[in-house]
Amino acid sequence: MxxxxxxxxxxxxxxxxxxxxxxxxxxxxxxxxxxxxxxxxxxxxxxxxxxxxxxxxxxxxxxxxxxxxxxxxxxxxxxxxxxxxxxxxxxxxxxxxxxxxxxxxxxxxxxxxxxxxxxxEARLGEVRNDDMVLLTVGTGIGAGIVLGGKIYRGTHGLGAEVGHMNVNPEGPRCGCGNYGCLESMASGTALTRMGRSAAAHDPDGMIAGLAREAGGEVTGQHVTMAAIAGDKTAQSLFQRLGRALGIGIASINAIFEFEVVLIGGGLVDAGDLLLEPARRAAREFHYGPPDVRPIPPVVPASHRGxxxxxxxxxxxxxxxxx
The missing domain is CATH 3.30.420.40 (ATPase, nucleotide binding domain)
Incomplete structure (x- = not known):
């Protein structure tokens, strides 16, 4: 039973x-x-x-x-x-x-x-809140927006596509066909793209070496492993990735004024490598004085992946x- x-x-x-x-x-x-x-x-x-x-x-x-x-x-x-x-x-x-x-x-x-x-996260996470957003940072970037305790979906259930908010019109092409979407700048796919470019420019570097040892092409996981091991090139890629994510966070919070921003998905396992540059950029691009319009905390989701x-x-x- x-x-x-x-x-x-x-x-x-x-x-x-x-x-x-x-x-x-x-x-x-x-x-x-x-x-x-x-x-x-x-x-x-x-x-x-x-x-x-x-x-x-x-x-x-x-x-x-x-x-x-x-x-x-x-x-x-x-x-x-x-x-x-x-x-x-x-x-x-x-x-x-x-x-x-x-x-x-x-x-x-x-x-x-x-x-x-x-x-x-809204129902069972450690940070439960009726007005929050979860950004899932994985292959792409998804979002779960909860307002008044209910999922926000838009008129036809097709809303909340935060990953396709434009953060740089001159940026790389996204899987959706547009250029400079948040997803194209701050996802696992973006990390893989940047990692392969870095490895091509430095074939003797740690990122390229980890990929050779694994017998395949560079992936975001290789970049993460190198960054955790202290490789400066890999860490700089996370700085770029996290900054783009933070710009997206500041932009969406200017519209909704959330109490908290949660980060989930596979890349959150990188911890502060991702979260610290995201927090800095979210503060840098925040709308309004913090004493008037508080900056929401950016914290890892409880359930991660x-x-x-x-x-x-x-x-x-x-x-x-x-």
Missing amino acids: TNGRRAIGLDIGGTKVAGAIVGEDGTVHAERRRHTPGTSDAGTMNDLLREMVEELRADEAGTGVSAIGVGAAGAVEWPAGRIRWAPNNNYENWDVRGVLESATGLPTVVDNDGNVAGFA DAGKIGAALLALEETRS
């Missing part, structure tokens, strides 16, 4: 799909993880999601699972559960909700991955509550 309701939470990102069975209190009872296929079209992804759900339901913790929640990168139509378009994946007009409900018989709720991650799957499950439980 199980205590309390449980749901399956699925977090679909640009490079991985994470799944879990989650209780109403946020406890993770079982987990699965897959790499996002290189050909991440809707058909391939349908097969992957069905397999993950089947595995999770077959787990001993899967008894009594009553719903499925999905958090997905891209423009998700709420509450229809259709992913209209995703800049870092190959699917569009993908009816995730319809596919999973048909395959499993379970009610399914689909929302943007940033929204569900923010929902998890787990917020997406936990939030997706919690949202499913809330939306299907009888």
Whole structure:
């Protein structure tokens, strides 16, 4: 027997799909993880999601699972559960909700991955607040905006795309097709791009060396490893990345006036390498005198990379509550 309701939470990102069975209190009872296929079209992804759900339901913790929640990168139509378009994946007009409900018989709720991650932090994070934003810094940059205790989605459920706020019109091309989006300047993809450029200019440097040892191209992980080891070039890349993130934080806070800004996603594991330059830039570009308009603290999210799957499950439980 199980205590309390449980749901399956699925977090679909640009490079991985994470799944879990989650209780109403946020406890993770079982987990699965897959790499996002290189050909991440809707058909391939349908097969992957069905397999993950089947595995999770077959787990001993899967008894009594009553719903499925999905958090997905891209423009998700709420509450229809259709992913209209995703800049870092190959699917569009993908009816995730319809596919999973048909395959499993379970009610399914689909929302943007940033929204569900923010929902998890607002409900169960260490810094719970009814007016906050979570920025997920991973392959791309997502956002979960919570106002008055509720997820802000916009008129058609397609809002809060903070990662595609422009911070430098002369900047690099983003996956969405525009130039200088926050995502193109401050994400894991941006760190990989900058790391490869640095390695090309200094093939004997630590970043290039770590990639050679791993037998592949430079990734953001190599840059992070080098920065933690004290490599000055890698640390300078984090200074650039964090500064861009801080400019974005100051810009969005000028509109909403949040009580707190949380940083989640894979890159938050770099800690102060990312957060300190982000905080400095957020202060530098803050609108108004701090004694009149307080600068919100910028702190790491409680659930880090787990917020997406936990939030997706919690949202499913809330939306299907009888």
